[in-house]
Amino acid sequence: GSTNADLLARIGTVGADSMPPALTRPTLLVAETQTAGRGRAGRAWLSAPSAALTFSLAWPFEGPLQGLVGLPLAVGVAIAETLAGFGVDVQLKWPNDILRFGSKLAGVLIETASSAQGKVWAVIGIGINIAIPDEIRQQIGRDIANLQALAAQDRDLLLGVLLSSLTHNMQQFERDGLAVFVERWNRLHAYAGQTVVILDHGKVLHEGTALGIDRIGRLLLQTDKDSTPIAIMAGDISLRVK
Ligand code: ATP
Structure with a gap:
């Protein structure tokens, strides 16, 4: 099995x-x-x-x-x-x-x-x-x-x-x-600097530039060029490159 x-x-x-x-x-x-x-x-x-x-x-x-x-x-x-x-x-x-x-x-x-x-x-x-x-x-x-x-x-x-x-x-x-x-x-990050979307069961939650992980393993996403990046927790979400 x-x-x-x-x-x-x-x-x-x-x-x-x-x-x-x-x-x-x-x-x-x-x-x-x-x-x-x-x-x-x-x-x-x-x-x-x-x-x-x-x-x-x-x-x-x-x-x-x-x-x-x-x-x-x-x-x-x-x-x-x-x-x-x-x-x-x-x-x-x-x-x-x-x-x-x-x-x-x-x-x-x-x-x-x-x-x-x-x-x-x-x-x-x-x-x-x-x-x-x-x-x-x-x-x-x-x-x-x-x-x-x-x-x-x-x-x-x-x-x-x-x-x-x-x-x-x-x-x-x-x-x-x-x-x-x-x-x-x-x-080793595949999508460093690339635009990605974060999906929850197919629904787009966030879109932004993938920066990398922080010290606890969250993905840092720059959603807007002037603000600080948001940190995404791995739950049941998927990531796609745009
Ligand atoms: P996704 O790959 O869709 O972003 P995920 O990383 O959350 O989703 P996992 O749950 O880790 O995916 O792995 C299951 C998914 O991997 C399956 O839904 C299928 O799309 C894909 N998959 C299944 N078997 C293989 C395989 N042998 N090689 C590559 N991909 C596979």
Whole structure:
């Protein structure tokens, strides 16, 4: 089904005989394919067998909880910096997408849950397109990017390097929050200086020039050249470039 859903189900469980035991430490779940991959707000993340790198990392979170809203941004930086090491240049679309040549290459979905002991876990789901079968392209109905040129053995290596980068970034994020990622995110920002619209269920909420993120991960938008930028929180809103 969904690697996020499977890990979330292992966080609340108390370990009844018929259930797999509850997680006690960071855990990675990798799927060859997903039949019920998830995006934000119930949207679907589509993939086909061997056509994507899909995995989730369950992480017992030690940092301050109010900081968790910035986590998708720190994860995006880990993905982009890791891909750069493989010769793949990507840009970041606020709040949770990774673009290549302007189209979506990868998505991040972070969900949280509390264990029976009251420990908060972040489940970080990542889907990276390796190849895009035609039927998936048609279902999504817009251009999507992939890593087709990456040799099969490099995909395993990519997963390994990404895991080590994520682990490193998670530890840094728990300790210092988003601060150390802000400049790195802004350097990778796909729409810096471009006119974008912020949509809520298809309805335009704001239009302006995208500047970058602030220290808590809000998107700064210059809606009027004479006033101070407004700061947008990532809720269930979407961003489109104009
Ligand atoms: P949007 O991409 O519309 O701005 P979003 O970033 O909020 O929305 P998510 O909820 O993160 O999107 O991801 C789900 C969306 O991603 C789907 O609605 C679909 O448009 C798109 N999508 C689904 N599968 C893939 C895929 N394999 N590759 C690229 N895009 C996909």
